[in-house]
Amino acid sequence: MATLKALASPVRLAALNYLKDPVANFPPQEDGDLVADGVCGDFLRDKLGIAAATASRHLTLLTECDLLIATRKKGWTFYRRNEEAIARFTAHLACDL
Numbered sequence: 153m154a155t156l157k158a159l160a161s162p163v164r165l166a167a168l169n170y171l172k173d174p175v176a177n178f179p180p181q182e183d184g185d186l187v188a189d190g191v192c193g194d195f196l197r198d199k200l201g202i203a204a205a206t207a208s209r210h211l212t213l214l215t216e217c218d219l220l221i222a223t224r225k226k227g228w229t230f231y232r233r234n235e236e237a238i239a240r241f242t243a244h245l246a247c248d249l
Contacts, residue, residue: 158217183226190232
């Protein structure tokens with residue numbers, strides 16, 4: 153299952169954890185609301201301490217697995233958790249174990 157593989161990375165788990173409470177974990181943004189729009193990919197990259205290309209790959213994988221929602225705004229990509237998909241996945245996992 154692609155979602156389990158995506159969650160096997162400590163970096164991707166950290167990104168999801170930081171995005172649980174974006175207001176507490178990131179500074180205010182000029183072009184997007186931290187909660188409504190999500191966190192700018194550059195802020196996530198800085199927080200994770202990884203290169204831009206590496207951050208892009210991790211965030212793309214989480215988006216492809218539907219765990220994150222990516223929104224383009226003014227040339228930037230903002231990421232927020234897809235709480236509905238996360239809840240479905242955890243419920244499915246709980247039933248299957």
